[in-house]
Amino acid sequence: MPDGGPAVEVDGLIKRFGDMEAVRGIGFTVRPGEIFGFLGPNGAGKSTTINMLCTLLKPSGGRARVAGHDVVSERDSVRRNIGLVFQDPTLDGYLSGEQNLRFHAELYGVPRSVTGERIRQVLEMVGLWERRRDLVQTYSGGMKRRLEIARGLLHSPRVLFLDEPTVGLDPQTRASIWDYIRQLKDAEEITIFMTTHYMDEAEFCDRIAIMDSGRIVALDTPEALKAGVGKDRVRIQTADDEAAITALKERFDLDAVMSEGVVAFPVASGEAFVPRLFAGLGVPIRSVSVSRPSLDDVFMSFTGSTIRDAEAGSSDRLRMTMRAMRR
Numbered sequence: 001m002p003d004g005g006p007a008v009e010v011d012g013l014i015k016r017f018g019d020m021e022a023v024r025g026i027g028f029t030v031r032p033g034e035i036f037g038f039l040g041p042n043g044a045g046k047s048t049t050i051n052m053l054c055t056l057l058k059p060s061g062g063r064a065r066v067a068g069h070d071v072v073s074e075r076d077s078v079r080r081n082i083g084l085v086f087q088d089p090t091l092d093g094y095l096s097g098e099q100n101l102r103f104h105a106e107l108y109g110v111p112r113s114v115t116g117e118r119i120r121q122v123l124e125m126v127g128l129w130e131r132r133r134d135l136v137q138t139y140s141g142g143m144k145r146r147l148e149i150a151r152g153l154l155h156s157p158r159v160l161f162l163d164e165p166t167v168g169l170d171p172q173t174r175a176s177i178w179d180y181i182r183q184l185k186d187a188e189e190i191t192i193f194m195t196t197h198y199m200d201e202a203e204f205c206d207r208i209a210i211m212d213s214g215r216i217v218a219l220d221t222p223e224a225l226k227a228g229v230g231k232d233r234v235r236i237q238t239a240d241d242e243a244a245i246t247a248l249k250e251r252f253d254l255d256a257v258m259s260e261g262v263v264a265f266p267v268a269s270g271e272a273f274v275p276r277l278f279a280g281l282g283v284p285i286r287s288v289s290v291s292r293p294s295l296d297d298v299f300m301s302f303t304g305s306t307i308r309d310a311e312a313g314s315s316d317r318l319r320m321t322m323r324a325m326r327r
Contacts, residue, residue: 005068007032007159007191008053012062015048022048024214025062030159030193035185037205038195039295041307045214046195047087050163053193054084067158080108083152087164087195089144093137097128097147100136101154108155122150125187126180142173146180153188160184162194166201178204197307199295210299217302222295229293229301232270234277235262239284247281257304266297 008030015023023045030036038046051057053066055075064071067081091100098119105115123129126146136144145165152160165181166174178201185192194205202208202222209219218225238244241263248254248265256265267273270290278285291297299307 005032006030006065007034007067008036008193009065010049010053010062011064013049013052013059013064014061015045015052015057016060022214023052026211026214026216027062028209028216028219030191032191033185033189034206035181035192035194035204037202037208038193038211039197039199039202039208039299039307040195040211041197044211046211047163049211050084050161050193050195054082054161055079080155081158083155083157083160083190085145085148085152085160085162085165087167089148091136091144091147091151094135096133096135097123097139098132100147101151104151104154110155118154118156122153125153125184126150140173141169142176145169145173145177149177149180149184153184153190156188157190159191159193160188162192164195164197166196166198174198174201199307202295208295210295210302212299212303218298225298226293226295229266229297231266231268231293231297233264233291233293233297233300234267234270234273234288235259235264235291236277236288237262237286238281239286244281244283244285247283251280251282252276257300259300259305264300266301 006029010029011027012025013023013027014021014025026049038049040046048057052059053064053071055071055078058072066078069077069081071078095103101119101122102115105119110118120129123132126149128143128147128150131139131143136147139147149165162181166177169177181192182204196202205222207219207221208225209216211217236244241258244263245256248256254265254267256263274288274290277288296307
């Protein structure tokens, strides 16, 4: 990428699969050295976008440049300048950690004179140097993910793509992976572009783009996005949720929705509002909770649902699409 130019530049990017438009004309830029996150439910178009940026899928429309190179006309140049950690494991379990990296070094043309030192460097970064000769099939899930990150860094890429880097890992391992990611960003001086559907992980990004149904609905720093919501989130369980939603609209002019089995709505100064709620709702309240704005509230403010509810809807749409394709 030219000095001072963006690490990733996207303009009107589209991807269609038959009649289905998975990515719908998105545009954004990623600055060099940034940790840039795509936040959204499964099926939102995050992985499809990464696959286009990494030249694994050809766009149906629009344009994109990575490290200064066009993803369609300069595919080889893009590939030389990126690292990629897939959502699904791609390691060979019958090889050792070191053998997996040596195979990758051959594919990327890393000079043999520096391969050994580079392998040691990246394995030490992710705490796997002592296990380098062990078969990958003996590694834990977190160790495998760390090895995949080391592999993605081996050829010194300018942009590292991480597609759901901690999916399927326990919370403690997820936290340790993020410690490594932050350390690696500083040590390698690279741009990190990642996707996630975990709200807590999105907090670690310098900026995030919230994606829903193939579109970017918001893009800013996590702090700015939460500040933009402005209101507290109240969640209640009642004896009659439908009646409660109607009463909230009629008596308080509040728009409430069912979210993860409870009635949820935004309101200014939530704690101060709760006594009014009990006094005036007219429907028995079984429980109530008040929380400050979160990224889930940001997602809800732009899409009308929480990310978990959106994931459930995405799964339903995917099943319907698969059935239609079989007919």
